[in-house]
Amino acid sequence: MIIASPLAAWAAEPAPAPLAAAVCANCHGTEGRNEGAIPAIAGKPAFLIAGKLRDFKADKVANATVMPRLVKGLTEAEIDTVAQYFANLR
Numbered sequence: 001m002i003i004a005s006p007l008a009a010w011a012a013e014p015a016p017a018p019l020a021a022a023v024c025a026n027c028h029g030t031e032g033r034n035e036g037a038i039p040a041i042a043g044k045p046a047f048l049i050a051g052k053l054r055d056f057k058a059d060k061v062a063n064a065t066v067m068p069r070l071v072k073g074l075t076e077a078e079i080d081t082v083a084q085y086f087a088n089l090r
Ligand code: HEC
Pocket: 020, 021, 023, 024, 025, 026, 027, 028, 038, 039, 040, 041, 049, 052, 053, 063, 064, 065, 066, 067, 068, 070, 074, 082, 083
C-alpha cells in the first residue's frame, strides 16, 4: 500500500543550502560553477574542497586573495558542511 505522506514529499526536496554556503555563491555562483577567474567548486570531492579550505585557513596557499580571510570566519564543522554541500552539486 502506498501512503502519500507529506513527510515523504518533504524528503524528496533537494537539501537546502547550508547558511555558510550562501556567502560562497556571491563569488562562485549560486551552484558553485561560476565561469571566469574564480574557480568552480561544485562537484569536486568533499575532501578536496575541505582540504583546500583548511589550506586557505592555515595560510598555506601562496597566491590566494580573499579565501584565507573568508575561511577564517568558518568553524571546522562549517567547512565540512559547505564542502559536502558543494560536492553534492553537479
Ligand atoms: C569574495 C569572493 C569569494 C567568496 C565570497 C568565496 N570565494 Fe572561494 N575563491 C575566491 C577566489 C578569488 C578564489 C581563488 C583563490 C584566492 O584568490 O583566494 C577562490 C578559491 C576557492 C577554492 C579553491 C578552488 C581551487 O580549485 O583552487 C575553494 C574550494 C573555494 N574558493 C571555496 C569557497 C567556499 C566554500 C566559499 C564560501 C564559504 C567561498 N569559496 C567564498 C573567491 C571567493
